[in-house]
Amino acid sequence: xxxxxxxxxxxxxxxxxxxxxxxxxxxxxxxxxxxxxxxxxxxxxxxxxxxxxxxxxxxxxxxxxxxxxxxxxxxxxxxxxxxxxxxxxxxxxxxxxxxxxxxxxxxxxxxxxxxxxxxxxxxxxxxxxxxxxxxxxxxxxxxxxxxxxxxxxxxxxxxxxxxxxxxxxxxxxxxxxxxxxxxxxxxxxxxxxxxxxxxxxxxxxxxxxxxxxxxx
Amino acid sequence: xxxxxxxxxxxxxxxxxxxxxxxxxxxxxxxxxxxxxxxxxxxxxxxxxxxxxxxxxxxxxxxxxxxxxxxxxxxxxxxxxxxxxxxxxxxxxxxxxxxxxxxxxxxxxxxxxxxxxxxxxxxxxxxxxxxxxxxxxxxxxxxxxxxxxxxxxxxxxxxxxxxxxxxxxxxxxxxxxxxxxxxxxxxxxxxxxxxxxxxxxxxxxxxxxxxxxxxx
Numbered sequence: 001x002x003x004x005x006x007x008x009x010x011x012x013x014x015x016x017x018x019x020x021x022x023x024x025x026x027x028x029x030x031x032x033x034x035x036x037x038x039x040x041x042x043x044x045x046x047x048x049x050x051x052x053x054x055x056x057x058x059x060x061x062x063x064x065x066x067x068x069x070x071x072x073x074x075x076x077x078x079x080x081x082x083x084x085x086x087x088x089x090x091x092x093x094x095x096x097x098x099x100x101x102x103x104x105x106x107x108x109x110x111x112x113x114x115x116x117x118x119x120x121x122x123x124x125x126x127x128x129x130x131x132x133x134x135x136x137x138x139x140x141x142x143x144x145x146x147x148x149x150x151x152x153x154x155x156x157x158x159x160x161x162x163x164x165x166x167x168x169x170x171x172x173x174x175x176x177x178x179x180x181x182x183x184x185x186x187x188x189x190x191x192x193x194x195x196x197x198x199x200x201x202x203x204x205x206x207x208x209x210x211x212x213x214x215x216x
Numbered sequence: 217x218x219x220x221x222x223x224x225x226x227x228x229x230x231x232x233x234x235x236x237x238x239x240x241x242x243x244x245x246x247x248x249x250x251x252x253x254x255x256x257x258x259x260x261x262x263x264x265x266x267x268x269x270x271x272x273x274x275x276x277x278x279x280x281x282x283x284x285x286x287x288x289x290x291x292x293x294x295x296x297x298x299x300x301x302x303x304x305x306x307x308x309x310x311x312x313x314x315x316x317x318x319x320x321x322x323x324x325x326x327x328x329x330x331x332x333x334x335x336x337x338x339x340x341x342x343x344x345x346x347x348x349x350x351x352x353x354x355x356x357x358x359x360x361x362x363x364x365x366x367x368x369x370x371x372x373x374x375x376x377x378x379x380x381x382x383x384x385x386x387x388x389x390x391x392x393x394x395x396x397x398x399x400x401x402x403x404x405x406x407x408x409x410x411x412x413x414x415x416x417x418x419x420x421x422x423x424x425x426x427x428x429x430x431x432x
Binding site for chain 2 (some may be wrong): 004056066067071073077092098101102103105106109121126130146148149162
């Protein structure tokens with residue numbers, strides 16, 4: 001069955017791979033599944049047709065026959081469950097890989113989102129300069145713990161898994177801040193993720209949309 | 217195999233059910249699985265023995281034979297996958313229920329956590345009074361979308377699922393703010409969750425710890 005995902009017609013990041021369709025593209029590339037992309041404008045994202053697919057008016061969505069999903073965690077898990085390559089066979093190792101998916105999305109990403117919010121939505125507020133270091137320190141608290149756990153290993157728990165795919169994707173949002181470089185093993189971990197051929201293909205595909213001629 | 221979870225020796229919320237072990241207790245009660253609880257102090261949470269179980273030094277953790285998990289999303293999913301009662305049998309409906317778990321944790325909870333952070337960690341900051349309405353409005357943006365999707369239905373997608381368990385748990389954090397009451401269908405949705413016998417048992421169990429004599 002054809003898989004169709006949605007992506008920004010023009011991503012706010014200009015193609016740096018930070019829009020969340022990249023996570024889904026990466027997962028599909030890891031398992032070797034072809035997919036189609038439907039581009040949506042910011043206006044279309046808030047219209048009923050898209051809201052029926054995604055109640056929070058965001059991208060990506062995932063359609064496959066009768067099935068329609070949203071949330072990158074759910075989409076990546078759905079792909080990982082159905083195709084080899086993103087979850088270990090051993091039941092306990094599989095449960096731990098899923099744990100890292102949730103850890104990326106519910107423990108690590110929230111502090112990173114808060115930093116993005118502080119910069120983007122509150123960048124012009126009078127408190128921003130004084131408040132930003134507090135927000136950055138909350139990011140550091142999490143990264144320090146993650147860095148300790150990762151140690152000298154390549155991936156979070158054995159071989160590369162959907163947990164790493166999600167954690168690397170979340171950490172990528174920090175690249176421009178410089179904070180990631182304070183934790184060399186995490187910076188190397190993210191670089192290992194970016195060096196995977198499947199990530200490279202996913203990145204190139206989203207970049208082509210964002211640097212090509214306007215859709216129309 | 218015996219299931220053992222961890223919980224706060226004394227919860228910061230004094231037993232209002234907002235500590236995250238309540239989510240896991242609720243899931244175990246829904247599927248009728250007995251469990252043991254090991255209480256941990258704030259100091260013990262930051263020590264190596266606990267960090268080996270939970271790299272971010274939080275509760276709850278979940279142990280079952282050789283398996284050790286953290287992250288409530290992962291633990292609740294693990295329970296839901298192995299026991300009937302929290303995920304539909306139909307494959308597409310199951311994938312949508314999992315989607316709502318991720319939506320609760322990665323789309324709805326982050327804005328609610330930010331509000332908690334603003335009140336607890338930044339309550340004494342000079343900017344707090346002016347900033348708080350902005351944070352509250354970001355919560356409202358999400359709740360409005362969720363309220364629209366829920367409409368007049370009892371649960372998010374068909375019968376009660378792990379997706380509802382997680383969404384209700386996340387929304388419960390808003391109860392004291394009054395914001396939830398601005399969306400009557402969401403307030404009723406949360407009340408339906410709280411009225412489930414399994415939730416009542418989970419709530420009572422965590423309350424007993426927090427109102428009983430000190431552990432030790």
